[in-house]
Amino acid sequence: MKKRILLVEPDFPIPIKSKNHKNFLPIGLLKIASYLRSKGIEVKLVRGITKGITDLDILSFNPQEVWITSLFTYWAKYVKDAVRHYKHVFPNAKIVVGGIYASFMPDHCKKFTGCDEVKEGVLHEAEKYFPAYDLITNANPHPIDYQIIHTSRGCIRNCEFCGVKKIEPNFKPKSSVKEEIKKRKVVFYDNNFLANTHIEDILRELIDLKKRKKILWCESQSGFDGRVLKERPYLGELLKKVGFRDPRIAWDWGYGQFQEIEEQIGILRTGGYNSQDIYVFMLYNWEIPFEEMERKRIKCWEWKVQIADCRYRPLDQTFDEYNPWKKDQTKEDYHIHTEAGWTDALVKQFRKNVRRQNICVRHSFPFFSNVFEKKRVEKEVIRAAKLIKTKEEKIRYLQQIQADYWFPDEITYP
Ligand code: SF4
Structure with a gap:
C-alpha cells in the first residue's frame, strides 16, 4: 500500500480573488508534491481548513503524515490553527511544519503550533x-x-x-x-x-x-x-x-x-x-x-x-x-x-x-481627488481641471466646484 501525505496550505488571510495569483501560489508545496510522487508517495493538497463535503475526500485519504507550509512569521497563528485542525482530524498522523516561519523560528514554531516536527530551510531534493x-x-x-x-x-x-x-x-x-x-x-x-x-x-x-x-x-x-x-x-x-x-x-x-x-x-x-x-x-x-x-x-x-x-x-x-x-x-x-x-x-x-x-x-494626472476617483463628476470637468496650467489656478477651480484635492508634491502629515 502506498504511503500517503497530505500537503496543507494554512488558511492565510489571502483574499479569495488572489488565491491563485502568482504571488500567493504555494509553489514550494507543489514542487514537494512532484518530488513525493516520484518516490511513489500519494499526495493530496488542501488549501485552508477542510470543511463540509471536502472533508469526506480528505478523510478517506487518511494520510500517515500531514505536511503544513508556513509563510511570514507574523502569520504564525494560521499555521497553529492548521496544526490543531489536522491533529484533531488525523490523530495518528505525524504533523510536520516547514516553510519560512518554521525556518526562522523553529523552536517557537514547535512550541506555539504543537506540531510533531519542524523542517527548516529549503527541501533541495524537491527543487x-x-x-x-x-x-x-x-x-x-x-x-x-x-x-x-x-x-x-x-x-x-x-x-x-x-x-x-x-x-x-x-x-x-x-x-x-x-x-x-x-x-x-x-x-x-x-x-x-x-x-x-x-x-x-x-x-x-x-x-x-x-x-x-x-x-x-x-x-x-x-x-x-x-x-x-x-x-x-x-x-x-x-x-x-x-x-x-x-x-x-x-x-x-x-x-x-x-x-x-x-x-x-x-x-x-x-x-x-x-x-x-x-x-x-x-x-x-x-x-x-x-x-x-x-x-x-x-x-x-x-x-x-x-x-x-x-x-x-x-x-x-x-x-x-x-x-x-x-x-x-x-x-x-x-x-x-x-x-x-x-x-x-x-x-x-x-x-x-x-x-x-x-x-x-x-493616469498622468497632476492631483488626486476622491470625487474624481469615484467618477462623481462629469468627464469634461476632469478634463478641464487637468488642462488648467498652474497649481494655484487648479486649486481655485477645484474649490469652486467643491471637489476635494491632494497634490503629491508636498509633504502631507496626518
Ligand atoms: S539580502 Fe538580497 S534578497 Fe534580501 S533584500 Fe537584500 S538584495 Fe534583496
Missing part, C-alpha cells in the same frame, strides 16, 4: 521538480496560465531587514533555464535575479524564446538589484527585450541616495521602459523617519515612477493585526517602528499618500 500545478483544482478566478521558476536560490547580499540568508544561506545560480520553460507567462521567484553570474546567457536564451513566441511576458517577483544594473547597464535593454513587465528597483536607504536611484531608473528608461511602468520598492515604518520617506516619495513623483511600498515587520514578529480602516492602533496590534518616530497615524498616512500618488502617476 529540480516541475511544480504539480494539477493539484490546484479550483482555477477560479485565476487560471494557472503562468509558471513560476527560479534561476537561483539565495542572494549575494545580506541586507539587515531580510531573512533570505537564514533560509537560503548559499547563493546557487543556474546556468540555463530554457528547458524548464513550459508556459508563455513566466514569473521568476529569484531573490536577486540579476546577481546570477550567468544572467546574460539566461537573458539571451529568454530573448530567443520570446522571438519564437514561446514567451509572452516575464515578471520578477523581487526587485532588480540596482547595483548590478549600474555595473552592467546593458542588462536594462535585455530585460526589456525579454518582455519583463513592471521592473522594480529598491530604494532602501535615505534620501541622500537619490542620485544613484535616478541613474538606475535612467538605465531602465534607456532600455526602453516608460517611467510609469517602473516601480521603486520602499520599506517604510522602519529606520527612515516619516518626513524623509515623504521626501523620497516626492522624488518618485518628480521622476513619475510608481512606488511599491512595503510596511516593515521585524523578522521575528509573530502577529500582525494591522487594519487600514481602524484608528489609534498600537504596538499591541502590529509592529510600529517608534524607534524612528513612526506612529500608527504616520504609517497609515504614508500608505495613503503612496496610493494616491501612484494613481496620479498611472
